[in-house]
Amino acid sequence: MNMSVVTIPVLSFLCLLCLVGHSQAQVNSEVAxxxxxxxxxxxxxxxxxxxxxxxxxxxxxxxxxxxxxxxxxxxxxxxxxxxxxxxxxxxxxxxxxxxxxxxxxxxxxxxxxxxxxxxxxxxxxxxxxxxxxxxxxxxxxxxxxxxxxxxxxxxxxxxxxxxxxxxxxxxxxxxxxxxxxxxxxxxxxxxxxxxxxxxxxxxxxxxxxxxxxxxxIDITGGGIDITGGGIDITGGGIDITGGGKDITRRRDDSDDEFDD
Structure with a gap:
């Protein structure tokens, strides 16, 4: 399996969680x-x-x-x-x-x-x-x-x-x-x-x-949508809209998608 194909979305997801946590704190303190x-x-x-x-x-x-x-x-x-x-x-x-x-x-x-x-x-x-x-x-x-x-x-x-x-x-x-x-x-x-x-x-x-x-930051339906950032995590998948890679659903037959 080509690890770089999987690593990029995973790292993006982890970075995104950090951004969301920081942004949520800002939203909670900025009401009106x-x-x-x-x-x-x-x-x-x-x-x-x-x-x-x-x-x-x-x-x-x-x-x-x-x-x-x-x-x-x-x-x-x-x-x-x-x-x-x-x-x-x-x-x-x-x-x-x-x-x-x-x-x-x-x-x-x-x-x-x-x-x-x-x-x-x-x-x-x-x-x-x-x-x-x-x-x-x-x-x-x-x-x-x-x-x-x-x-x-x-x-x-x-x-x-x-x-x-x-x-x-x-x-x-x-x-x-x-x-x-x-x-x-x-x-x-x-x-x-x-x-x-x-x-x-x-x-x-x-x-x-x-x-x-x-x-x-727009958190909806269990996904995370950074509207201006090119990363959309919705429905359990990862969509890097500007990066050329779209993983829209989790699949058990992932080996069919990524060969060793």
């Missing part, structure tokens, strides 16, 4: 991390624009009101913290708060009763502030998945760019503010939908964010 989101701002904004609800129509008693052509004019990314919650598989809680979205849209309403008929339209600007969320991220065997998410109720302020508004105009604006807050809030709201979509579509960026704060 303040994450700089400025580098991810373009990706976050892309995700928001991808799924933005540019139009919706609602009915309230005898009133029909609409929002059309919603466009974002500015975006301030959230301040976020990343916390290691579980090691096997590695699970993190990502908390964001104080994000801000500014935009503009066209509005329209039609109010009809047997004695009153009134409609109006105009252009409005909106400031959505105090946006916050909490979502769980799991990284297992190199894959990033988004878990449970919840979001706080943000603050929505709409300002019409038209003059001469009457009481019904202001009433419609108040309805719109409440409607947007409701759409954004909760586990099934728009905020969590955007956050989960960002995590799963921008998995590489999220993985890099985790690595920057907790290192590249």
């Amino acid at each position: 991390k303040d994450v700089d989101m400025n580098g991810l701002k373009p990706l976050l904004l892309t995700e928001i624009k991808r799924n933005i609800q540019a139009y919706f129509r609602r009915t309230h008693n005898d009133l029909i009101y609409e929002v059309r052509n919603f466009q974002i004019t500015d975006f301030v990314p959230p301040r976020t913290y990343l916390t290691l919650r579980r090691r096997f598989p590695p699970t993190y809680e990502w908390i964001g708060f104080n994000a801000q979205v500014y935009g503009r849209f066209d509005w329209f309403y039609d109010y009809r009763t047997w004695w009153v008929q009134q409609s109006n339209r105009g252009l409005a600007s909106v400031a959505i502030t105090r946006i916050g969320f909490s979502v769980y991220i799991t990284r297992e065997r190199g894959f990033i998945t988004a878990g449970y998410c919840t979001s706080r109720r943000p603050s929505v302020a709409i300002r019409s760019r038209d003059s001469g508004l009457n009481w019904l105009d202001f009433y419609v604006i108040q309805l719109l503010e409440n409607e947007i807050e409701t759409l954004l809030t909760g586990p099934d709201g728009v905020i969590c939908s955007y956050v989960r979509g960002f995590i799963e579509r921008q998995g590489r960026a999220v993985s890099d964010m985790i690595d920057d704060n907790f290192g590249g």
